[in-house]
Amino acid sequence: MTTRSNKAVKHTAPLVLMSLMLGTAEASLPEGYRIAIEFDQNIEGVAPEMLDWWWNNIRTEERFISWNPEQHISFELVSPPADPDSLDIAVGTVQNISEYLGGFTIDTQVTWAEPYNTDAGDYQLVAEIEFQRLQDISIPGNGWLVYDYQPDENLTGTDVHVTLLLPDVAAIAFPGIQTTLTEHLRSDLTRTSEFLPELFQQEFIETELESRGTYRVEKNGFWLKTVIVDQEIKGLTPDMMNWWWDNIDSSYRYKRWHPTAHLSFEWLEAPESPNNTTYSPGAVQKVDEYLGPYKNSLLITWLPKEEAADRVEYEHWLYAQTDLAGLNGIMPQDMIHEYQMNDTGDGIVMRSTFNVPFFLNWVMPGFTDELGKHALQEMQMLQYFLPELFAEQNLEPVE
Numbered sequence: 001m002t003t004r005s006n007k008a009v010k011h012t013a014p015l016v017l018m019s020l021m022l023g024t025a026e027a028s029l030p031e032g033y034r035i036a037i038e039f040d041q042n043i044e045g046v047a048p049e050m051l052d053w054w055w056n057n058i059r060t061e062e063r064f065i066s067w068n069p070e071q072h073i074s075f076e077l078v079s080p081p082a083d084p085d086s087l088d089i090a091v092g093t094v095q096n097i098s099e100y101l102g103g104f105t106i107d108t109q110v111t112w113a114e115p116y117n118t119d120a121g122d123y124q125l126v127a128e129i130e131f132q133r134l135q136d137i138s139i140p141g142n143g144w145l146v147y148d149y150q151p152d153e154n155l156t157g158t159d160v161h162v163t164l165l166l167p168d169v170a171a172i173a174f175p176g177i178q179t180t181l182t183e184h185l186r187s188d189l190t191r192t193s194e195f196l197p198e199l200f201q202q203e204f205i206e207t208e209l210e211s212r213g214t215y216r217v218e219k220n221g222f223w224l225k226t227v228i229v230d231q232e233i234k235g236l237t238p239d240m241m242n243w244w245w246d247n248i249d250s251s252y253r254y255k256r257w258h259p260t261a262h263l264s265f266e267w268l269e270a271p272e273s274p275n276n277t278t279y280s281p282g283a284v285q286k287v288d289e290y291l292g293p294y295k296n297s298l299l300i301t302w303l304p305k306e307e308a309a310d311r312v313e314y315e316h317w318l319y320a321q322t323d324l325a326g327l328n329g330i331m332p333q334d335m336i337h338e339y340q341m342n343d344t345g346d347g348i349v350m351r352s353t354f355n356v357p358f359f360l361n362w363v364m365p366g367f368t369d370e371l372g373k374h375a376l377q378e379m380q381m382l383q384y385f386l387p388e389l390f391a392e393q394n395l396e397p398v399e
Contacts, residue, residue, distance in 0.1 A: 035166040037182055044157040045193045047259035048123045048149050049087055049384070050200040051158065054192065055112065055125055056081040056090050057203070064097065066195070068188055073098040073105065081112075085208045087384040089115070089125060096132075102180035107132040113144075122150045134169055143167060145185075155255055160189055201260050206373070209380040215372030220355060223331075225368050227354040229375040234347035235383040238316040240390045241339055241348065244382070245279040245302065245318050246271035247393075254287065256385050258378040263288040268299070276396045279318055281305070286325065292370030297325035303334070314338040314351065322354075331357045350379060 043051075058064055064075035075097050081090030093112040098105060113126040129143035149160040162185055170177055213231025220226040248254055254265035265287050271280035281304045288297050301321045308319035317338035339350040352375045360367045 032168050033165050034168055035164075035171055035178055037162070037164040037166075037178060037185075039162050039182060039186070041160045041162060041186055041189045042152055042157055043160060043189055043193055046158050046196055047200075047255070048151060048158050049256070049259045049381075050196050051125070051147075051149060051160075051192070052087040052089060052123060052384075053200055053204050054196055056084040056086065056093070058095070059084070068184075068191055071099050071101060071184055071187070073100055078109070079111075085204075099184070101184055102174065102176050104174045104177075106174060108143075124148050129166075131167075131170060131173070134173055143170065151252060151255070155251055157193075162189075197260070205260055205377050209377045210373055212380050213376045215369075215376065217368045217372065219358075223357055224355050225358050225361070227352075227356065227368050227372045227375075229352040229354075229372050229379075230350070231376055231379060232342055232347055232349050233379055233383055235387050236348045238339055238341065238348060239277045240382075240386050241318075241337070241350075242277040242279065242316060243390055243393065243395070244386060246274035246283065248285070249274075253389075257381055258289070258374075259381070261290040261374060261377065263290070263295075269301075271302075273396075275393070279305075289374075291364075291374050292366065294364045294367065294370065299323045299325055308336050311336060311353075312338040314349070315340040333357070347383075352379070 058067070058075065059077060059080075061075040065072045075095060077093075077095050079092060079094035081093045083090060089112055091112055091114050095110050096107070097110055098107045100106075109130040109132065111128045111130075113128045115124040115126050125145075125147040127145040129145060131143070143164065143166040146163040147160055148163075149158050151157075152159045164181060164185070166177070166181075174180075212233075213229060215227060215229040218226045218228065248257070248265055249267070251264045251266075254262045265285060267283065268286050269282060269284040271283040273280055279302050281302050283302045285300050286297065287300065288295070290296070299322070301323075303319045303321055305317065305319055308317060317336055320335050322333045322335055333354065333356045335355070336353045337350060338353075339348045341347075342349050354371055354375075356368065356371065364370075
């Protein structure tokens with residue numbers, strides 16, 4: 001297989017990407033790029049994090065073909081993602097794919113490139129597309145596909161803005177390709193709703209995230225069960241966690257914390273001083289979430305930190321009371337999240353302790369196990385957005 005030199009690709013890429021940043025009107029396109037496709041697509045039931053994970057985990061020809069059996073023919077992973085068990089898109093991943101589009105079998109080499117701009121949304125995929133067997137034709141450069149995506153207004157799916165630029169030679173080799181590709185890309189995006197939520201839940205949320213820590217359930221007197229969860233979370237600092245408790249703020253942020261289990265969030269009593277690295281005792285939140293198969297509505301109240309001082313081992317902690325909504329004050333539960341920097345300085349170690357009435361396992365069989373798993377899942381998700389969010393803050397000094 002003949003490929004063009006990397007030098008030619010690097011020379012062309014900045015011009016094309018600059019065009020994408022400025023808009024896709026013909027006047028702004030570099031010479032040889034007159035094929036520009038732009039459209040918006042909503043994907044119901046698919047969270048942006050699911051797409052982030054999917055780009056790193058197409059992996060096999062079986063998955064690629066089952067994604068769109070009418071048009072996907074073959075798939076070869078040439079350079080695998082460096083870390084597929086992450087939500088950071090693996091720049092440099094290379095795949096050879098074959099697709100049947102508009103009566104043509106089209107072979108391309110697709111490379112995940114460095115994102116160039118996130119102003120259009122919170123998430124972005126940039127893909128460089130090299131058409132095989134067209135390298136020796138007078139071609140100005142490769143094609144470029146960009147997905148900018150973010151949660152939709154209802155937080156029940158994802159809005160995707162698609163931009164595709166192709167060299168002129170693609171239209172000569174494949175007449176009608178512009179219309180065909182628009183239909184094809186829409187189909188690829190919408191079809192993810194048929195399989196991706198379940199696949200993401202099974203392989204990433206349950207298998208990967210739960211493997212990063214442990215939990216145990218202990219009897220605590222006559223009425224209580226205690227769930228103890230231990231884990232290490234890379235990329236976080238205690239200050240990030242201290243700030244987070246008072247700044248969850250919205251259902252949008254709450255769903256980022258756990259895309260498949262968290263449903264809604266609101267403050268019933270807002271924090272008095274949220275813009276620093278301490279939490280505010282007395283703040284009350286109402287959340288709706290799933291713990292395994294069980295949907296729960298909870299009231300969570302931040303309690304004075306000093307009341308749990310004799311129950312913790314780590315340097316920082318949050319102490320809170322939790323109540324099932326409608327049963328406020330009747331058999332209240334409490335929880336502690338305690339944490340400190342790990343030994344290597346690249347993350348934190350965390351222990352979460354939940355005291356819950358024993359009879360919840362009767363009403364919801366396996367409840368305490370689901371609680372332990374949920375704590376692993378949600379806390380591991382923080383590393384994928386909290387560092388960037390925290391870095392944007394202008395914090396007030398702690399008095």
